[in-house]
Amino acid sequence: MAEHLAAQLGIEDPSVVKRYTERPKMAYEHAWEIRDAYEYHEYEDPEWSRRFRTFLHGRAWTHAEGPKALFDHAVGRLRRNRVLLPGVSVLARQVPLVRKVADQWLHATVAGAARRAVAALPGDLVATLRTPEGSRFSELERLRRPPTRTTGTAFVHALERVDGIGAFQLGRLKLSQIPPNRMASPARYALGSKAALLERAVEPKRTAMLTAVMRHLEAKAIGSVPGPDGHPEHGEAEDGEGAPVHAPSAGVGVADPRAGGEGVVRGARPAEHEPGGGHGAETGSDPGGH
Template identity: 40%
Template sequence: MPVVVDPSALGDYGAFPVELNRDWLGRVCHLGAADLEQVRRRTEERTQLGYALHLVTVRAIGTFLPDPTMVPTPVLAALARQLDITDAGALRGYQELAVRWRHSCEIRDRHGYRDFTAQPGRFLFTAWLYRQAWTDDVSPAVLFRAAHRHLLAEQILLPGHSVLARLVAAVRDRAARRLHARLAAAASPELVARLEKLLLVPEGARRSELDRLRRPPFTPTITGLVRALERLAQVRALGAGALDLSGLPSRRIAALARYADQSWATQLADLGSTRRVATLLAYTHLLTSSARDDVIDIFDVVFGDLQRSATHRGERRRVGELRDYDCAVGEVHARMRGGARCP
């Protein structure tokens, strides 16, 4: 099955940037003293310029072009200035010379570039790629770009984009299958049966148990708090939250849980048995924590309202008591003044 590569991931893969500014040209196209020494060992201007183009091309884009003369004009001009070559047609006919293959081999050996298929570099790169896919649920485009940067940093000559895209797809699939298998193996047969039952619609009901548990109670009342506690008890009764999944990547588990939360129960039922169990296990494992958080949130709102209501009633009662106290003091004061005027 062909692998479709996201055009955004290809970008500058094996190609020069569209816009070449002065800083980029000065950084990439600069030939040091050792580079100039190697270039000037060639006797003709076209072989000197061709060798320099090979060297700069592999440094800039990580591979050799089939036609080394097909480089942007600013790159060719920058190299010609450094080699004191003024003839605009000095490179004419270089792509037809057999010596250009020897130039690319010499540059590869002298500067430490390795073929993509050479071992142990291929194995080490595949192992690195697998670690990236295992630890996080990254998209194929993101993983493709990360692999591109890694190949450039390790001076591994870039393969064709379809070759790298197939490798990325195969590694992601292998990491996903391993995660599903380990999650399914962590669940006991009793837990698997309870998880599978979540996808069924009880008789007389309109939604499956999974759909019901996915909807948290949002009413900030005592009734809502009771329903949240009942939901938490039902989630805990499944037993998924008690499993120790610390040996598995948390981001991959969270990605599986998100998929379960956003999918219909019928979609989950159509998955393969191992992937279905793994997806439900990941979701119910994280649902235990989120259901507890829902209880705490509703508790804070409900008892905050009760506290504010009690405080308000206390303040009203206090105001009433102060009013009665003022009236009593006024009455006593009036009587004392009246008694003082008596003969």
């Protein structure tokens, strides 16, 4: 094998391979030569490390994807930019931390918007988790149940459901800076969780989940009201991930969720796509957890 490789590389004396055991540093020297010849960058390089962090946080903020998908995009990003890959454990630790930061930023942003819109709104949302006396279900569980019959009584109950959800006036919340797919994740979680579990969630995560699920129900409630023919009057406006469509205005800047505020991610979705799902938008060269 050594002779075959030596012939391919034009090395007359294949026995020089033994020198690798004599000078341990030689392997590193050759790696450095290869790096310089092909213009690769060290992962620890301050400039490239900053660009990579900006990309990773931007990707986590604009895409509701799992840790494996984010890890794969991180590796692809490093390869395309000729950055030497660190050990697997380095990225394996970094990816969950970045996703956690993005989730925390999402929860804080949504809960803050709820408080600014109506000071009592967070408390009113939490109150829906309590079970009224004489009832088997909490108010949230009642609001989550769409009408299943087409009788006159069901029609009245459907309208009452619309009024109950609309009373929160969630349209006043300013959430255009949040990508719609990021709101879909907490909404799905709250739709499938029992009220007792949601009540035990910590703030601001609890308020964020309740806000997201109530916005989801608000978008679907009117469409589920039976019409004269016994079928829903309207379709349900959703994005591809089952979330109500609340599109941000064009050109809205999304703040980078990292502490320190490096960079601004433009728009809810990136303009360019990398293989396998696209890459996060970035400034210069370059925010899922329940």
